[in-house]
Amino acid sequence: MTISTVKKFAITSVTVTGAALTVPMIADAALENQVLRYGQQSEDVRHLQTLLKEKGYFTYQTATGYYGDITVRAVRQFQGDHSLSVDGIAGPQTIGALLKDRPSEQVRSSQSTSGGSSGTLIRNGMKGESVSNLQRQLRDLGFFNSTVDGHFGRVTQAAVQDFQRSHGLGVDGIVGPQTQRQLQVVQGSESVLGSGGGNSSSGDSGNFTPTSTGLISPGDRGNQVSVLQQQLKDLGYYSHAVTGVFGPVTERAVRDFQRTNQIGADGLVGPQTHRTLASSPKRAGDSVSTTPSAPSGGNGIVRQGMQGQQVTNLQQLLRDKGYMNIAPTGVFGDLTYQAVRKFQQDQSLAVDGIAGPATFGALQGNTSAPSKPSTPPSSGGGSGGNFVTNVVNSASNHLGVPYVWGGTSPSGFDCSGFIQYVFKENGVNTPRTVANMFSSGSSVSSPSVGDIVFFDTTGGPSHAGIYIGNNKFVHAGSSTGVTVADLNNSYWNPRYLGAKRLH
Incomplete structure (x- = not known):
């Protein structure tokens, strides 16, 4: 009987009570002899992704079973960190290193229905004080909004799964050592409104307050990012899952928050943004002046190759005057350069494609300017x-x-x-x-x-x-x-x- 046959037989024949204990061990054994690479799609790939996710390398929200670019990148990062050959292919050496010291949450069990200590599984069907404590923790973190009754049913399981999903854990609805540690980290390192026993603030259990004012920037990950995402979500700027990963969607939410609250919209969460988040911030949709201002710093000069809020402001001004008909991108490329030159030409300014004080002054109405350019700026290349x-x-x-x-x-x-x-x-x-x-x-x-x-x-x-x-x-x-x-x-x-x- 081949390894794959054993694996299929085990997956289809285990009983419900033993499935969580036997399948991971058999899957691990089967995986050790595989060579997985780009383009493959199988349960073995899904298991590989789960292992990478446990160690923080696979950051996609679910294990898909398809070995694509994200999986290749995760494997390469893991290989680089563990002095393995960096080829993006998961062979016996790479898989062996992944399985080494693997968290044992999936293979530990407890038949107790009265609860247990840290390291004991808490799962569907259990009752007792440990379940009540779990429900309180999940309630305080905004994942559980039902009655604390000490019974682990479907509602509690769904709350656990939401918590696991939001913090990059394996989503199985079972509270083992990994999930327990993450609950302790979140509650221990972050100040949570409505936490603990007896001092909860009704209606505010999902609002986080950071304990640090350190810089948070794109590419960062961890609890600080999760807290930031939850804050932005509470204020209406962020509508996605709390992932703990500071990617483009989070950066855009930060910029929207900064713009609405009239602070530098650079997408970085520094002391000023922290202070604004902590002191009566404006919610998404609150009124704010929409007139872009001239850039500050850099002697007021914006030129080709630059990126950021200064460029966004310039593009919005050009768009308002009819010289650009694309949404501001924050990137000063060829189209922005051509639009600046055309505006300068129409205003009898020095035509150099560089937006300095004179160009910004004209754009902001300090000199007369036509509402639309006489001819649209040429974009060059392509078929028109x-x-x-x-x-x-x-x-x-x-x-x-x-x-x-x-x-x-x-x-x-x-x-x-x-x-x-x-x-x-x-x-x-x-x-x-x-x-x-x-x-x-x-x-x-x-x-x-x-x-x-x-x-x-x-x-x-x-x-x-x-x-x-x-x-x-x-x-x-x-x-x-x-x-x-x-x-x-x-x-x-x-x-x-x-x-x-x-x-």
Whole structure:
């Protein structure tokens, strides 16, 4: 009998009471002899993803069973951290290292119905003080809003699963050592309104107050990020799951919060943002002045290649005057440069494409300015300026959309699904896969705005994005969702294959 046969037999034949104890051990044994690689889809891959998730390397919300870019990246990071050959392939050495010192939550059990100490499983069907304590903890953290009755039923199980999902744990609804430790960490290291016994504040059990004012920035992860996300969620800026990972969606929520509360909208959570969060912050939708101001710092100069709120302000002013018809992206690329030059020309200013005090003064109405430019700025490249402008506009409208393997809609995109959707919005049909896009496009020596840039991440053309100028492109990244990236960055530059024109 082969290992895979044993595994299938075990999974289908174990009894309900023994399933949680035997299946993980058999699955571990089967996995040790596998070689898993990009493109595979199976239960073994799902088990690999679960192991990587337990150790903090696989950050997608669920184990999908598909070995894609996220899994390759997680395996490579794990291999690098454990002095293994970094090839993104999960062979016996890598899997053996993953299984070593694996948390034993799934293989420990307790038949007690009166509760137990830390290290004892608390699960569906149990009763007692340990369940009451668990329910109080979950209630204080905003996951349980029912009566504390000491009975672990469906409502309690759903609350446990929500907590596990929000903190990157295995979602099984069973409270073992990992989940217990995470509950203790969250309640011990963060000040939670309505926590503990007897001092709870009604209606505020989901509102967190951070104990630290340290800088939190994109790429960070952990309890501080979870607390931040919950705060932003309570105020109406963040509508996604609390993941503890500071990605593009969280950054956008931070910027929206900062903009509404009239503090520097840089997407970084520093002392000023912490203080504002802690002292009567404005909720999403509260009135705030929408007139963008001239940039501060840098002598008031904004030029090609810059990114950030200063560029967003400039683009909004140009848009208000009719010189740009794309949503502000915060990236000063070719289209922004051309729009600035056209505005300067119409205002008899020095035409250099650099937005300094004179240009900002004219944009803000300190000198007379036409409501619309006489002719739209040329975008260069492609099959017409309108198409190029509209493609960039469409792409920027989807910034922050999460990555979903096989995704082809604004609820979730993969890289080729994103490109196909944006181009179709503008009347151009493209192939569905990156490889077919690469084969069907016309090669260009250097990309122009609206061209497709291709990368080799796994062998051959396997990732692509839409070029927006100034070495920047918009793409659906497996770990970032739809975002803007730089061709010169240390990851993309060595993987760049070239550009093609599909329009």
